[in-house]
Structure formats: structure tokens, C-alpha cells
Amino acid sequence: DAVGRFGQTEWVDLEAAVSYARSEGARRVVLMGFSQGGSLIGYYLRNVGEREVNGVILDSPLLSLSDTLAQQARLRGLPGPVIPPxxxxxxxxxxLRSGFAISDVEHVDDLADTTLPMLVIHGDEDDFVPPEPSAALAQARPDNLTFxxxxxxGHVEGWNTDQERYASAIATFLADVFP
Known part of the structure; x- marks a missing residue:
């Protein structure tokens, strides 16, 4: 219907891709999502669970659409009291337009309940998707999440800003998932 739903309906495509990879012999699968891809992975895990995936890497993930919209409104100069209405x-x-509920795009609590190894990378100057939900997820999962x-x-600029740190974080994470 040409309406993006931040992964709410699109997760079935990811499920098909994971299923295909497994059918072709993949023994371990790590999902990596950039920006809105983080929301897509959140919906995938909500609906499919962890059974087919061995780890998750998120870069500047959209984990809270409400927080993201509020940040974007502030950055566009909307006065604080005007933002809630x-x-x-x-x-x-x-x-009304699409049956899409913005309040459903909240993934911090669901991802906090997973046991999958996870690496979350987020720039502190991201002006598109706020880093606070990523930090909240990291705080909720101190055991098997690296933040x-x-x-x-800025947004999806971790590699551009610090290539050595970015590459090292991913290499270390993958070495743990694929010993």
C-alpha cells in the first residue's frame, strides 16, 4: 500500500530472508540494522523470536518513534508546549490513514527481554534518531549488550567518525558470536 510502517508489517520479508539463509546452509545468523532497520529487527524478534538468530548489531537504531518524532519537532524549532498536540x-x-499506531514502535522493553548477544552503536550527536533509547536499552541489558x-x-555516522573503533567493536562482537 506504499505506506512504510517502520517494520510493523515488513518484518515478514526479514523472516523470509533468514529462512532462506538457513535453508541454504547458514548455521548462524547475525542481523544488522541501520536506523529504521533497528525497528524492523525489533518487530522481527517480537514476532519470530530468537530461535533463528544468533546475534544483533544495531547502528543508530530507531527504538522509539515517539522519542524520534519529539526530537525532530524540537530540532525544527517547534516550541515545547506545541509538540504534544x-x-x-x-x-x-x-x-486513520493506514491503521498504523506510532505507539507500537517502541522496542526498548521488548529488546531488553531478549537474551541474544547485541551490539548497539549510536552517535552522541545524532540529530535524526535520539541516542537515549539506545542508552536505555544498554542500561536494561548490562549482561550481553555492548553499547x-x-x-x-551523527546519524549512521559511527564508521565515518571513528573507523577503528567501529570496526573493532564489530569484529569483537562477531568473534564472540562466531567463536
Missing amino acids: VLFGTRVIAQ ERIDGA
């Missing part, structure tokens, strides 16, 4: 209108229009907050990095 504007976002309420956005929620209503999205629901790389990259100073000076």
Missing part, C-alpha cells in the same frame, strides 16, 4: 495529531492521522556511543557522530 502536534504529535497527537500525527498519531491520529497515521492511525558503543561514539562521540561526535
Whole structure:
């Protein structure tokens, strides 16, 4: 229907890709999602679970659409008191237009309940998707989640900002998942 739902319906495509990889002999699967891909992976795990996946890497993940919309409204100069009614209108229009509920794009709690090894990379200067939900997820999962907050990095700019740290974090994570 040409309406993006941040992974709410698109996760079935990822399920098919994982299934295909497994049918072709893949013994271990690590999902990597950039930005909205983080939300897609959140929906995949909500619906399929962890059984087919061995790890997750998220780069600047959209884990809270409400927080993301509020940040974008602030950055566009909307006064603080105006933001809640504007976002309420956005929620209503999205629901009426496509049956899409913005409030469903909240993944921190669901991902906090997973046991999968996870690497989350997020720049502290991301002006598109706020890093706070990534930090909250890391705080909720101190046991098997590595959080790389990259100073000076904007949205999906971790590699561009600090290639050595970015590559090292991924290599270390993959070495743990694929011993």
C-alpha cells in the first residue's frame, strides 16, 4: 500500500530472508540494522523470536518513534508546549490513514527481554534518531549488550567518525558470536 510502517508489517520479508539463509546452509545468523532497520529487527524478534538468530548489531537504531518524532519537532524549532498536540495529531492521522499506531514502535522493553548477544552503536550527536533509547536499552541489558556511543557522530555516522573503533567493536562482537 506504499505506506512504510517502520517494520510493523515488513518484518515478514526479514523472516523470509533468514529462512532462506538457513535453508541454504547458514548455521548462524547475525542481523544488522541501520536506523529504521533497528525497528524492523525489533518487530522481527517480537514476532519470530530468537530461535533463528544468533546475534544483533544495531547502528543508530530507531527504538522509539515517539522519542524520534519529539526530537525532530524540537530540532525544527517547534516550541515545547506545541509538540504534544502536534504529535497527537500525527498519531491520529497515521492511525486513520493506514491503521498504523506510532505507539507500537517502541522496542526498548521488548529488546531488553531478549537474551541474544547485541551490539548497539549510536552517535552522541545524532540529530535524526535520539541516542537515549539506545542508552536505555544498554542500561536494561548490562549482561550481553555492548553499547558503543561514539562521540561526535551523527546519524549512521559511527564508521565515518571513528573507523577503528567501529570496526573493532564489530569484529569483537562477531568473534564472540562466531567463536
